[in-house]
Amino acid sequence: MSSFNFDVITLFPKAFELINNLGVITKALDKNLIDVNLHDLREYGEGAYRQVDDKPYGGGSGMVLKPGPIYKAHDAIKKFPKSRTLLMTPQGKVLKQSDLKRWTSLDQLILICGQYEGFDERVRFLADEEISLGDFVLSGGEIPAISIINGLTRLLPGTLGDPDSLVDESHNSSLLEYPHYTRPQVFNDMKVPEILVSGNHKEIKAWREEQMLKRTLLRRKDMIKKNNND
DSSP states (O other), X not given: OXXXXXXXXXXXXXXXXXXXXSTHHHHHHHXXXXXXXXXXXXXXXXXXXXXXXEOXXXXXXXXXXXXXXXXXXXXXXXXXXXXXXXXXXXXXXXXXXHHHHHHTTSSEEEEEEOBXXXXXXXXXXXXXXXXESSSSOOSBXXXXXXXXXXHHHTTSTTSSSOGGGGTTXXXXXXXXXXXXXXXXXEETTEEOOGGGGSOOHHHHHXXXXXXXXXXXXXXXXXXXXXHHHO
């Protein structure tokens, strides 16, 4: 099986050293299940000072990433047959588990990380999709990119020791995951539900399904409404 390829355009490649300490993601790197290639945007900067940003037309605070260096970096990346380019931006579609599943069918994701006050509007034409982690603003696109690498890699065959552990996870069935317990059976006067130590697997399964529905209704009712409208 060939590796899944992540190509990241970023001003801060050192931020991605984090993935070397993320457990199963690190194992996926060691097993060559994924390749993470970092492309330092500064290397594609313009002029003697490798400029990558400039003041915005029309005035305003902050600096804006220039389109030229980003286009050059994108052009320099080897493209695979099944490839998509994602732009990390707070204006993008909020990332969903279904997106991660959908992208596993690809060979490559190219992730463009914004910085400063954003990027020149013409950079959007490079992207197949614009992605956000939520309705908030971060200082750059590196954390969203790392999140995508992490979330997608977990879904690749061979990454997790027990692939069945993915089945009942939150968001896989438009419901949140049921509560988990382990030893000791009593901790700080809090007891593990009796059903879980009963050994009755049919009743345990029914209890877990009930808990998934209850938890979703309590915490994320919007997920159930959306599922009913789809």
